[in-house]
Amino acid sequence: MSTLVTRNHAIIEAWVTNGARVLDLGCGDGTLLDALIRRKKINGLGVEIDQDKIIACLKKGICVHQTDIDQGLSNLDDMSFDYVVLNATLQAIHKPYKVIDEMLRVGRFAIISISNFGYVQNRLHVLSHGRVSEHIRFAGDWHDTPVIRFVSITEFMRSLTDMGITMTDARYFLPFGRISIHPPLKDLLVKEALFRLRRG
Amino acid sequence: MERTLSSTEILHVDRPFKLDCGETLPDLDIAYELYGTPSDDNVILIEHALSGDAHAAFYQSGEEKPGWWDAMIGPGKAFDTDRYCIVCSNVLGGCKGTTGPASTNPATGKPYGLDFPPISIRDMVDVQRTLLTHLGIEKLKCIAGGSMGGMQAMQFFCDYSKLCASFISIASSLKHSAQQIAFNEVGRRAIMADPRWNEGRYYDQVSPEAGLSVARMIGHITYMSENLMQEKFGRSRKDRNTTNIFRPSFEIEHYLDYQGIAFVKRFDANSYLYITNAIDNFDLLTSISSSGRTRGVGRGRGDIQDMRPKKGLVITFTSDWLYPPSQGREIVKFFNALNVQTSYTQINTEHGHDAFLTDVGIQTKIIRGFLNSM
Numbered sequence: 001m002s003t004l005v006t007r008n009h010a011i012i013e014a015w016v017t018n019g020a021r022v023l024d025l026g027c028g029d030g031t032l033l034d035a036l037i038r039r040k041k042i043n044g045l046g047v048e049i050d051q052d053k054i055i056a057c058l059k060k061g062i063c064v065h066q067t068d069i070d071q072g073l074s075n076l077d078d079m080s081f082d083y084v085v086l087n088a089t090l091q092a093i094h095k096p097y098k099v100i101d102e103m104l105r106v107g108r109f110a111i112i113s114i115s116n117f118g119y120v121q122n123r124l125h126v127l128s129h130g131r132v133s134e135h136i137r138f139a140g141d142w143h144d145t146p147v148i149r150f151v152s153i154t155e156f157m158r159s160l161t162d163m164g165i166t167m168t169d170a171r172y173f174l175p176f177g178r179i180s181i182h183p184p185l186k187d188l189l190v191k192e193a194l195f196r197l198r199r200g
Numbered sequence: 201m202e203r204t205l206s207s208t209e210i211l212h213v214d215r216p217f218k219l220d221c222g223e224t225l226p227d228l229d230i231a232y233e234l235y236g237t238p239s240d241d242n243v244i245l246i247e248h249a250l251s252g253d254a255h256a257a258f259y260q261s262g263e264e265k266p267g268w269w270d271a272m273i274g275p276g277k278a279f280d281t282d283r284y285c286i287v288c289s290n291v292l293g294g295c296k297g298t299t300g301p302a303s304t305n306p307a308t309g310k311p312y313g314l315d316f317p318p319i320s321i322r323d324m325v326d327v328q329r330t331l332l333t334h335l336g337i338e339k340l341k342c343i344a345g346g347s348m349g350g351m352q353a354m355q356f357f358c359d360y361s362k363l364c365a366s367f368i369s370i371a372s373s374l375k376h377s378a379q380q381i382a383f384n385e386v387g388r389r390a391i392m393a394d395p396r397w398n399e400g401r402y403y404d405q406v407s408p409e410a411g412l413s414v415a416r417m418i419g420h421i422t423y424m425s426e427n428l429m430q431e432k433f434g435r436s437r438k439d440r441n442t443t444n445i446f447r448p449s450f451e452i453e454h455y456l457d458y459q460g461i462a463f464v465k466r467f468d469a470n471s472y473l474y475i476t477n478a479i480d481n482f483d484l485l486t487s488i489s490s491s492g493r494t495r496g497v498g499r500g501r502g503d504i505q506d507m508r509p510k511k512g513l514v515i516t517f518t519s520d521w522l523y524p525p526s527q528g529r530e531i532v533k534f535f536n537a538l539n540v541q542t543s544y545t546q547i548n549t550e551h552g553h554d555a556f557l558t559d560v561g562i563q564t565k566i567i568r569g570f571l572n573s574m
Binding site: 051054055056057058059060061062063064065066067075077 | 569
């Protein structure tokens with residue numbers, strides 16, 4: 001989990017331009033924003049629901065709002081950010097369409113990571129065990145896992161088309177730590193993907 | 201444990217003080233307490249709420265209870281006196297040492313009463329600016345307060361932004377809603393309906409205790425959440441008086457009665473009228489954008505734009521229905537629009553508006569985290 005996150009962070013850091021305004025939804029303890037503030041001189045804002053993580057952000061001097069992302073971002077103005085990040089959080093969102101729509105209302109680009117449910121190992125696990133793996137559920141039981149959304153790469157891309165959203169860049173994470181820009185058999189071989197999106 | 205002692209000092213300002221309303225006070229007393237030695241980056245100004253005073257922390261000699269925010273101010277506490285120098289003063293219009301309607305009017309030699317001019321939150325912070333100048337303090341690390349204290353913190357931060365690095369606003373609002381004004385108005389009417397109030401001229405007689413205690417009872421209802429009140433008192437009774445069925449019988453009636461009586465011993469009815477009036481008229485946006493801003497240091501729109509590296513922290517409480525979280529989010533939006541990096545946190549509690557005084561543990565973590573990062 002932690003290596004996945006840092007790997008995503010490195011890619012996000014490469015995508016974000018110097019001095020940009022960055023909103024991180026589900027920012028956790030503020031690790032990503034902290035790195036971006038130090039290395040990219042960004043103007044950052046985090047959104048987080050957990051009180052302890054809010055305190056961790058405040059300790060780092062990161063500006064943070066305690067808000068439930070599912071309640072919308074009504075406190076934020078249109079186009080007030082260059083990048084809006086949703087990293088490792090989409091699978092816990094109740095209303096993904098609404099949230100993605102809000103991300104591209106308040107920001108020019110959305111950066112979203114997804115875990116591909118179609119990945120071959122997930123398929124095999126369901127086939128052999130008759131249920132999703134604990135890895136997918138973040139170790140939670142079926143009734144208390146925060147992970148409530150299971151989406152495959154193709155499904156997610158179709159949703160983007162439905163919403164009139166264009167993918168401007170993508171990174172696909174394959175087994176053995178390999179990263180690809182145009183992988184074969186996406187739905188089967190990709191474990192996780194990171195997209196940079198914009199409206200239209 | 202040995203008690204740290206504190207004492208309230210009085211600064212007498214022997215020159216006219218011009219108010220927002222255009223009138224002038226011929227002179228001014230400012231009651232304050234100071235914990236620590238001020239330097240360029242260690243001073244935190246604490247602002248009190250409606251019924252507070254300058255005595256924010258520690259014990260005055262012979263006192264049973266410490267200052268009103270002692271749980272939050274002291275060594276190792278949220279506002280750590282080992283690291284910061286803390287200043288707190290009684291507000292203008294108050295009755296705990298700073299000039300207010302109970303003070304003697306030099307023109308007549310009698311208490312002001314209703315001759316005291318109307319005051320605003322801006323006037324309160326102007327008085328504090330005067331105090332800081334006297335103390336030789338030119339920079340504030342933070343300015344913090346709850347409820348009306350939050351209003352003053354925000355007003356001070358906007359009016360004297362060059363002085364302040366940050367503000368903390370707890371359970372407060374940019375302006376009162378109709379409901380908030382309504383509760384204050386009922387309190388004021390209770391005082392004015394008491395015949396002993398006598399148009400504010402009661403200082404040589406018995407004060408309007410009945411009216412003021414009813415005002416305080418209303419206040420206490422709004423400071424508590426419905427759930428907490430139910431849990432604490434429910435329908436339990438202290439006693440059942442058969443000769444007079446309208447004497448307090450339910451526990452909640454006794455509680456409010458007690459709070460009302462305790463309050464009249466320490467508070468002036470006219471101060472209650474003047475201060476609640478200032479709270480109701482407070483409107484931060486109007487106040488910082490009005491063209492009539494001619495007094496004081498650093499007033500004017502230009503100064504507001506100078507806010508980029510500054511920080512704010514807004515704290516609300518889930519069960520606070522007097523100053524609901526929605527008003528806290530409005531504050532965040534307001535200051536973000538001014539480019540002040542303003543964080544927002546909402547504490548999950550059943551303690552209602554009073555939580556800013558009672559929920560010490562979580563607020564300590566939040567505030568220490570915020571202050572440490574600067």
